[in-house]
Amino acid sequence: MSQALDRFLSLLFPSGCVLCGDAVAPDNYICARCRPDRVDGVLCALCGKTTGGCVCRPGNAWAFEQAVSALHYRHQTRNALLRLKKTPDMRTARFLADEMVLALRDALEGDIGFDLVTEVPIHPDKLSARGFNQAELLAAEVAKSLALPHRMRVLRCVGAAVFQHALDKKGRVDSAPERYGLAIARIKGARILLVDDIMTTGATLDACAKIRKDGGAASVLALTAAGTERNMARAV
Ligand SMILES: [Zn+2]
Numbered sequence: 001m002s003q004a005l006d007r008f009l010s011l012l013f014p015s016g017c018v019l020c021g022d023a024v025a026p027d028n029y030i031c032a033r034c035r036p037d038r039v040d041g042v043l044c045a046l047c048g049k050t051t052g053g054c055v056c057r058p059g060n061a062w063a064f065e066q067a068v069s070a071l072h073y074r075h076q077t078r079n080a081l082l083r084l085k086k087t088p089d090m091r092t093a094r095f096l097a098d099e100m101v102l103a104l105r106d107a108l109e110g111d112i113g114f115d116l117v118t119e120v121p122i123h124p125d126k127l128s129a130r131g132f133n134q135a136e137l138l139a140a141e142v143a144k145s146l147a148l149p150h151r152m153r154v155l156r157c158v159g160a161a162v163f164q165h166a167l168d169k170k171g172r173v174d175s176a177p178e179r180y181g182l183a184i185a186r187i188k189g190a191r192i193l194l195v196d197d198i199m200t201t202g203a204t205l206d207a208c209a210k211i212r213k214d215g216g217a218a219s220v221l222a223l224t225a226a227g228t229e230r231n232m233a234r235a236v
């Protein structure tokens with residue numbers, strides 16, 4: 001959908017269902033017919049994917065302690081996330097953040113022990129072109145909901161403006177750590193909740209978690225609005 005059409009629709013439906021655009025009851029984010037497409041059932045305790053779609057690699061431990069994805073990256077969830085990439089739609093961000101907090105509470109059985117929330121950064125060129133980072137919007141809403149401090153831009157993205165879409169799976173894994181540099185070391189001993197919009201192979205989250213661990217973080221849990229399934233990793 002073009003940006004102009006998207007803006008036009010959001011003007012027409014300023015408070016419609018964030019999943020389908022239909023009318024919603026006041027203060028609701030989704031209509032009575034839509035259901036959040038939640039990741040549930042038997043999940044990998046490390047990467048948070050359904051066991052058939054586990055992306056953990058033997059002998060390759062993650063830098064994060066655990067990853068949790070709230071929704072499946074498909075259909076209406078995919079549309080909502082694409083919209084959030086194009087426009088800073090706060091109703092979509094709040095809906096997704098609510099789902100993320102639900103999934104987090106479920107995964108940790110209510111034991112939410114973090115010192116701060118931060119997000120996966122985007123390249124500064126991309127940030128200035130787009131004007132916002134959707135992961136930052138989600139992190140802000142998650143932090144608000146959990147009454148935790150949100151530390152923005154703990155990490156600065158460095159390196160060439162080659163983003164992961166242009167890389168193959170192997171390139172993504174190999175190049176991700178080089179794209180980030182440590183910017184602010186306010187993380188020593190901190191238990192960090194690291195937020196992003198989508199988890200595909202987990203390589204970007206792993207790279208960000210590794211830098212935080214190297215910076216002295218005590219632990220990192222990766223929380224994403226959506227996770228791809230096995231056969232979709234290359235479609236993001
Ligand atoms: Zn709907």
Ligand SMILES: [Zn+2]
Pocket residue numbers: 044045046047048049054055056
């Ligand atoms: Zn796994």
